[in-house]
Amino acid sequence: MSKPVLELSGISKRFGAVQALSEVDLQVAPGEVVALLGDNGAGKSTLVKVIAGVNPADSGTIKWENHPVTISKPGDAQRLGIATIYQDLALCDNLDIVANLFLGSERTVLGTLDELEMERRAQTLLDSLSVKMPSLRVPVASLSGGQRQIIAIARSLLGDPKVVMLDEPTAALGVAQTAQVLDLIERLRDQGLGVVLISHNMADVRAVADRAAVLRLGRNAGDFPVQETSYEEIVAAITGAADNPVARRSGRVSVSGTEEE
């Protein structure tokens, strides 16, 4: 594995009385897809928000390309080269694809919008991702869910990020559309980007992820190479199957048993 571009260690985050994350570690290398897994409330989204600078960590260190950095606001993360695609997509339905891609960072000539340049760059970007859109000048409202997701991902790439974080990118998509998005994730990896993929869908994870980092109750619950790990092992880590009353009791009994002898 090459040197990690992003390295988190000992990250803790507390909201009032709730310890959302405690001592969490995570590494992302260039050209690697890391699936971030965990049950509801395990701390996946909190961790993503820590990295994105939305909710800064209380303690712990973040290293970017081997240098310690602080990420205290979204701008910090963007400057480093961390792009986040949230679940709610954040696209403007009435604007066309080009306008959405460049929203907030429009190219201008003498103060007026440079539509040609933007359209050309949008085309280059989508071509580089092998994405085909019927037309760049249609409102995104008329695109399918998968196409919209692809536009949202493509938009985050305009800032030349090195790490892309995707929050449930396939949650609301059909089979074919999911395949399109997974293809795109693979292409991001092939371009040398580090990808953090939050997903509940184990099939997606097995399809594209290189590693699966599992969180459970705000702690690391395992880091598995996806290819060499069985579905059951990962699910067991997510649900804490090894950590249930029966297992605990049998553990206790066997321990006390050894003491007696």
Added chain:
Amino acid sequence: MSAPVGEAPVQRDGSGKPRTGRRVRQVRELGILLALVLLVAVTTLYNPGFLMAQNVRDLLLGATLLTILAVGQSMVLITRNVDLSVGSVLGLSAFAVGVLFVSFPGLPVPLAALAGVLVGTACGLVNGLLVAATRVPALVVTLGTLYIFRGIDHWWASGRQINAADMPPAFLGIGRATVLGLPVPALLALAVVLAAGWCLSSYRSGRELYAVGSDPHAARLAGIPVDRRVFIPFVVNGSLAGLAGVLYAARFGTVDATVGTGLELEVVAAAVVGGVAIFGGSGTVYGAALGALLLTTIGAALPVLRVDAFWQQAIVGLLILVAIGLDRLLALRTARRLRGGGSRGA
């Protein structure tokens, strides 16, 4: 019913330039233009006098106020807000100009006109501040200011009426002057339409108005100052309503406290017929201006066609429904065509 299987894709791939989105929008404005041409043609066939120069001049002059107001209203509508107070603002500005001429008989005309516009700007500032700062829905805020501004107007006028005799001839002349056969106010309205259209389509801030109206949350995430983008159109709209008030005073010469009453719904109707979506994010001021022209022409054509004036409002209502239905149909067709053509590629 089902999408044709072999329908040619709208666009082969990247290199081509056909722009479905643009085309849809142009079709939309072309439709209103077509309706306008049809209406004028039928009316002229019925009564050739309809297209006489004097009549056309009157028509354009009549459409002036509505066009200016529709342009301002469109900018507000595009940000997913609405300004119902424009009728009252127009009335207040018209009366202010009249009072100025009564109090200072020697006042230069441009100064009085500027004062009228500024009265509108002040009203727009109030609306914009209330909507942007308190985040109360614009519908409620401007419904309130509709009555407040009208109340101020009534209190100020206290039953008084200002007549053409109180105003200098140079000022009243604005309403009658023509350049190359076209009334000056109509040219002014055209300038407003072109300037607003240029700003909306060519500047970042214009683009951002559409983004805000389309999805305020997404716009905020993209770093757009949403509150400012909501605020500015209200100020511009207020100023334009003020300008319309000045033109009203110049054209009719008689102002009292009831000027512009009930105008706000007509303005919203013109914008909606012109393809400006009431839910924000789409439409152009060109469309709104055409909508205003169409509504005015209907008003002028129906008496010529000997249609009972009673039907006029029903026809305007029908037009609004047709316009909205057409928008929906176009959106659905575009969506279906895209999904059919794009599913294998992307």
